[in-house]
Amino acid sequence: MVKNFVRKTFDHWMRKNHYRFQHPPEIIKNRKDYFKFQFLGIIPQLKGHVNKNGQFEIYVEYQGWCWDLVQEFDVIPCRNKQGQYYCGLCKHSYETGYAKEEPFKYSSRRELWDQHSFEPFLQWTNKSLQSSHRLCLGGEKGETTWASIKKLEDVTKETWSLILPIVRSKI
16 A cells, blocks of 8 residues: 555654553555554553544544544645645634744755644643553443543542553553
8 A cells, every 4th residue: 555645754753752652553454545553551441543634643542433633643745835845733823812922944845844833733642541540430331432641640530430550551
């Protein structure tokens, strides 16, 4: 199967950075326009999805249902007249007053993905996928559902329908 630019870029970045992950992602589904992954040593309910249009999310799948997104690393690649790349979502946030700084400019689309999405993804993964954290689920299948990753000491059992340890095994 032919890989799109984003998948090729992800694979290239992973070859260089795999060792930096405590629980590296492992591709479980590859299609022309997107790919999905899980994390080695982490419960299977936590998954990732990346598509060629810039959608990059970590979500919870429970009982065959997409329960909730727990993190996003989306990027909308744009190019200015000088040939620099930036994230269109960040530019919109700046122009509407949501962000205080203009979006950072990158020399290539690959660098934009590497620095804007993949590096923050790595940092989040190593911070959030710890044995001291729990995946907390609220609501019921077929109705409103929500999820969050929380430190064990911050979990209140009354708030959640299900609380799962995140780390399944050390790799």
